[in-house]
Amino acid sequence: MFLPDYYEFCARVKTVAGHRALDRIPELLSSLGSSRPMIVTDRGVVGAGLIKLVNAAMKGSKAKIGALYDETPPDSEYTVVNSVAKLYRAKKCDSILAVGGGSVMDTAKGVNILASLGGSNIQDYEGAGAVRRKLKPLIAIPTTSGTGSEVTLVAVIADHKRKVKIPFTSYFLLPDIALLDSRMTKTLPPFLTAPTAMDALTHACEAYYCLAKNPLSDATAIAAIRLISANLLKVIKKPGDLQGRLDLANGAILAGMAFSNSMVGIVHNLGHATGGVCGVPHGVCMSLFLPYGLEYNLHKRAGEIGELLFPLAGPEVYAATPVKQRPEKTIEYIRGMNQDLHDATGGRHARFLKEIVDRDGRQLVPVEKLPEIARTAQGDGTKVYNPEDVSYDDALMVLEHAYEGKPLDRKRIKKG
Amino acid sequence: MNHDSYPEIKPGKKTLKRIYIAVMLLIVGRAIQAACRTDSTVKKEFQNFKDGFAFSLGVHPFGPWMIVGRDEKGRAKYLGWKPEGKKISLKMNIKNVEAAMLVFTFMESTSVAFARNRFVVDGDLIDALAIVRVLDLVEVYLLPKLIAGLAVKRYPKWSELSPVKKHLGRIVIYTRALLGF
Numbered sequence: 001m002f003l004p005d006y007y008e009f010c011a012r013v014k015t016v017a018g019h020r021a022l023d024r025i026p027e028l029l030s031s032l033g034s035s036r037p038m039i040v041t042d043r044g045v046v047g048a049g050l051i052k053l054v055n056a057a058m059k060g061s062k063a064k065i066g067a068l069y070d071e072t073p074p075d076s077e078y079t080v081v082n083s084v085a086k087l088y089r090a091k092k093c094d095s096i097l098a099v100g101g102g103s104v105m106d107t108a109k110g111v112n113i114l115a116s117l118g119g120s121n122i123q124d125y126e127g128a129g130a131v132r133r134k135l136k137p138l139i140a141i142p143t144t145s146g147t148g149s150e151v152t153l154v155a156v157i158a159d160h161k162r163k164v165k166i167p168f169t170s171y172f173l174l175p176d177i178a179l180l181d182s183r184m185t186k187t188l189p190p191f192l193t194a195p196t197a198m199d200a201l202t203h204a205c206e207a208y209y210c211l212a213k214n215p216l217s218d219a220t221a222i223a224a225i226r227l228i229s230a231n232l233l234k235v236i237k238k239p240g241d242l243q244g245r246l247d248l249a250n251g252a253i254l255a256g257m258a259f260s261n262s263m264v265g266i267v268h269n270l271g272h273a274t275g276g277v278c279g280v281p282h283g284v285c286m287s288l289f290l291p292y293g294l295e296y297n298l299h300k301r302a303g304e305i306g307e308l309l310f311p312l313a314g315p316e317v318y319a320a321t322p323v324k325q326r327p328e329k330t331i332e333y334i335r336g337m338n339q340d341l342h343d344a345t346g347g348r349h350a351r352f353l354k355e356i357v358d359r360d361g362r363q364l365v366p367v368e369k370l371p372e373i374a375r376t377a378q379g380d381g382t383k384v385y386n387p388e389d390v391s392y393d394d395a396l397m398v399l400e401h402a403y404e405g406k407p408l409d410r411k412r413i414k415k416g
Numbered sequence: 417m418n419h420d421s422y423p424e425i426k427p428g429k430k431t432l433k434r435i436y437i438a439v440m441l442l443i444v445g446r447a448i449q450a451a452c453r454t455d456s457t458v459k460k461e462f463q464n465f466k467d468g469f470a471f472s473l474g475v476h477p478f479g480p481w482m483i484v485g486r487d488e489k490g491r492a493k494y495l496g497w498k499p500e501g502k503k504i505s506l507k508m509n510i511k512n513v514e515a516a517m518l519v520f521t522f523m524e525s526t527s528v529a530f531a532r533n534r535f536v537v538d539g540d541l542i543d544a545l546a547i548v549r550v551l552d553l554v555e556v557y558l559l560p561k562l563i564a565g566l567a568v569k570r571y572p573k574w575s576e577l578s579p580v581k582k583h584l585g586r587i588v589i590y591t592r593a594l595l596g597f
Contacts, residue, residue, distance in 0.1 A: 008533050130536075378545065381541050384548065
């Protein structure tokens with residue numbers, strides 16, 4: 001077991017998980033002293049009828065929904081956060097129910113900063129630890145099994161002017177309650193279930209090899225990988241499998257606990273930059289960059305990467321693979337997962353950058369954008385936590401390989 | 417109950433450690449100014465900052481600090497050790513003296529210190545990362561490879577920083593830092 005000289009771990013979010021966990025909302029709001037929550041969500045969640053489930057759970061409660069904001073964009077964004085905070089104040093809300101995926105959660109966290117601490121511009125709170133006081137109650141109800149934002153101290157909010165995604169980190173950004181209900185992810189289509197769950201898998205894998213890893217983040221990361229690996233393809237093939245959905249949701253929350261405490265590295269570094277520059281959904285970036293992140297850090301973290309084979313592939317494969325071959329086998333296994341998801345979603349799960357297209361079939365990441373992505377990655381905080389340094393040249397080299405879908409040329413990795 | 421049996425305990429000042437950190441901050445601050453006039457990468461980083469940019473690096477809550485800003489020509493300028501009365505766009509504080517000692521005795525790299533939650537960063541994170549890159553490069557110039565290797569994640573290869581450039585740069589930066597120009 002890896003024991004660092006020093007570590008910090010904080011996972012103080014009360015978690016309520018089950019097939020009908022939503023029914024607890026009135027009582028949970030009351031326990032937080034809240035009677036007028038604002039719902040922050042997006043159109044997709046409303047369209048899938050999930051807000052109806054929340055409303056149904058609120059029936060007979062003393063609490064009233066003070067406002068429903070359902071226009072959260074796919075990427076949480078500064079101007080949206082600022083205007084929703086205004087709405088929160090105008091409607092005299094006293095807490096937030098965040099119902100959605102990562103963007104909704106991060107928007108809700110941003111709104112909560114302004115609603116609780118004052119001000120009209122979330123950019124005033126940029127930085128690590130700039131939020132230093134307890135915020136208003138926030139209940140996070142994820143509708144994807146990926147982001148883990150329901151238990152993390154991070155909110156990633158995009159600045160479209162600068163084409164960057166800025167992380168806000170503070171223990172006060174941890175929601176008060178995370179509520180996992182299998183019904184909330186049941187309607188998520190396979191082509192979205194795949195990248196969001198791969199996002200969670202990436203959180204766990206990066207948590208296991210990045211600089212702040214510790215025994216507690218390791219334990220949660222391993223448990224997360226086991227749940228995600230065992231259930232992802234099963235759920236893709238049978239979307240109505242409620243137990244599989246709940247298992248994935250638990251995997252995502254465990255992965256969230258892991259990475260919230262050990263942070264993430266190059267996969268998120270390149271993913272945030274690709275998302276910021278080209279508007280690629282976060283989970284898609286995570287799936288395709290994950291094998292490259294493992295390859296890039298292999299010379300510094302071979303032992304850890306080899307250990308990931310156990311929760312990923314199971315005890316039989318792990319035991320049958322010689323120790324020296326386990327790190328390579330882990331990378332091969334994850335590439336295999338991406339291929340299986342690609343096949344199971346009729347080709348909608350992208351395996352490399354060149355394959356990513358928008359709804360109209362247009363390529364989202366043109367090759368000429370790679371230098372801009374590499375430059376943007378230099379301003380993303382996750383680079384600090386990666387075991388190996390990631391310079392502009394390194395980032396560009398990885399992007400070029402990920403664009404074509406070729407394994408990394410190991411000779412080109414500079415070893416520190 | 418005799419209240420005198422329960423004395424107040426005043427925290428120690430750790431004066432020697434503070435003096436050591438203050439000296440290190442002075443050297444690093446002046447070395448950043450010097451490196452900006454010697455090394456093109458450091459120069460470029462400072463040119464990318466906005467007009468009027470200044471950052472402080474120090475120890476929470478009582479210091480010591482160093483303040484470095486960008487002058488009108490886009491060059492780094494050491495602005496002393498007192499943050500009072502200065503408009504500082506980026507504040508990077510190490511949470512306590514002991515954590516600062518780990519960083520300034522190079523027992524912990526800047527990255528590991530960040531990972532161990534030893535810093536509070538108030539300001540633009542993109543600027544903070546640029547400062548981390550500058551600090552890493554300045555450490556490579558100031559310190560022998562054996563020590564600098566502990567302070568930075570990856571010591572530059574010959575192709576990135578030739579020994580001639582490094583040693584010449586070291587002499588110039590030390591001279592300028594000592595003379596303060």
